[in-house]
Amino acid sequence: MSVFERYLSLWVLVCIVAGIGLGQLFPALFARVGALEVADVNLPVAVLVWLMILPMLLKIDFQALRDVRRHWRGVGVTLFVNWAVKPFSMAFFGWLFIRVLFSDWLPAGQTDSYIAGLILLAAAPCTAMVFVWSNLSNGHPGFTLSQVALNDLIMVFAFAPIVGLLLGIASISVPWDTLVLSVVLYILLPVIVAVLWRSTLLRGERGRARLAALLRHLQPFSLLALLATLVLLFGFQGQTIVGQPAIIALLAIPILVQVYFNSALAYWLNRRLGVAHCIAAPSALIGASNFFELAVATAISLYGLNSGAALATVVGVLVEVPVMLSVVRIVNRSRAWYEGALPAPRSEQACVQPHVRADTGGIADGHGGRPFEMAEEGVTAASLAHKGDAGRGSDRQQ
Numbered sequence: 001m002s003v004f005e006r007y008l009s010l011w012v013l014v015c016i017v018a019g020i021g022l023g024q025l026f027p028a029l030f031a032r033v034g035a036l037e038v039a040d041v042n043l044p045v046a047v048l049v050w051l052m053i054l055p056m057l058l059k060i061d062f063q064a065l066r067d068v069r070r071h072w073r074g075v076g077v078t079l080f081v082n083w084a085v086k087p088f089s090m091a092f093f094g095w096l097f098i099r100v101l102f103s104d105w106l107p108a109g110q111t112d113s114y115i116a117g118l119i120l121l122a123a124a125p126c127t128a129m130v131f132v133w134s135n136l137s138n139g140h141p142g143f144t145l146s147q148v149a150l151n152d153l154i155m156v157f158a159f160a161p162i163v164g165l166l167l168g169i170a171s172i173s174v175p176w177d178t179l180v181l182s183v184v185l186y187i188l189l190p191v192i193v194a195v196l197w198r199s200t201l202l203r204g205e206r207g208r209a210r211l212a213a214l215l216r217h218l219q220p221f222s223l224l225a226l227l228a229t230l231v232l233l234f235g236f237q238g239q240t241i242v243g244q245p246a247i248i249a250l251l252a253i254p255i256l257v258q259v260y261f262n263s264a265l266a267y268w269l270n271r272r273l274g275v276a277h278c279i280a281a282p283s284a285l286i287g288a289s290n291f292f293e294l295a296v297a298t299a300i301s302l303y304g305l306n307s308g309a310a311l312a313t314v315v316g317v318l319v320e321v322p323v324m325l326s327v328v329r330i331v332n333r334s335r336a337w338y339e340g341a342l343p344a345p346r347s348e349q350a351c352v353q354p355h356v357r358a359d360t361g362g363i364a365d366g367h368g369g370r371p372f373e374m375a376e377e378g379v380t381a382a383s384l385a386h387k388g389d390a391g392r393g394s395d396r397q398q
Contacts, residue, residue, distance in 0.1 A: 011227055015227045041185060048232070052129075094114070121292065125287075131148070132222075252318070266283050
């Protein structure tokens with residue numbers, strides 16, 4: 001792992017400070033960049049997200065996606081946390097912190113609006129950034145893609161009823177243009193590009209070597225895109241952060257609590273069910289993530305641009321990347337503890353995609369581990385795990 005990757009947390013902090021500072025120094029510039037939107041989806045951020053998620057999509061053997069059904073326990077846990085726990089836990093935490101604990105420090109007339117924004121933030125799971133978190137946590141790429149696609153399908157039918165139930169609103173106007181554009185932009189198009197690009201690279205005798213080399217070259221760009229996204233997000237909201245720091249800090253607390261609560265619940269349930277770490281890690285991250293573009297658009301359409309609900313969803317945007325990186329670090333560092341409760345054969349076999357050579361261009365985990373590995377035909381899961389532990393420099397036995 002490079003020095004740059006080892007101190008990623010430091011670079012994240014630097015980019016947050018830089019984003020706030022640049023937003024103050026060049027507000028007009030950030031306003032122009034922020035205005036480059038289609039259906040509340042910022043196009044420069046979308047380009048950076050593409051740079052972050054394409055390396056993971058290139059690792060996926062799409063012909064082997066049918067094998068993801070073997071991971072039904074992980075899928076079940078993620079769906080349970082995303083749709084049966086997260087929106088309702090956020091409603092509880094919003095009530096506890098905003099209405100009870102922090103009521104004396106917040107504008108009285110905005111209390112209900114703040115809680116509504118928090119609920120909107122938690123009512124739908126993330127579509128794009130979870131690919132990045134899964135990649136950073138050595139997650140199974142095929143499982144991540146399948147889980148995100150399934151969540152998006154459920155979101156079409158469940159988002160409005162859940163929000164309506166929790167907010168007591170009979171008719172919810174769902175910003176379908178934002179929802180559809182996000183699915184197309186962050187899932188459909190990147191998958192098509194990845195399939196075509198991967199199939200082109202794998203042609204010929206040295207196809208797998210070309211794919212591995214490309215992934216190695218894309219790795220630094222993926223990390224730089226993540227940091228650039230942080231600069232933009234905090235630069236867009238620089239004026240708001242400086243103008244209302246106390247309110248933003250108070251609104252961030254229930255968001256942080258619900259992220260850690262839901263990720264811990266998903267992680268613990270997966271461990272109890274004997275799910276492999278490469279499934280449990282993205283399951284925990286998807287279970288805790290928020291679809292902030294949809295939340296912001298819905299809050300503005302229901303309550304207005306300058307409402308407390310809109311501000312609460314914006315705080316969710318600011319919190320998302322740093323807090324999810326901290327969850328990535330936790331699941332990476334707890335891997336030995338997690339796998340101590342699993343039967344070794346199940347853990348090894350679940351994290352192998354057949355018929356694909358090991359890719360070495362992923363992002364290493366938070367404690368110097370190796371990227372997600374996929375065994376080539378003829379290499380058993382047990383031997384792959386043994387050789388990975390022995391060191392990357394050793395030759396693979398056939």
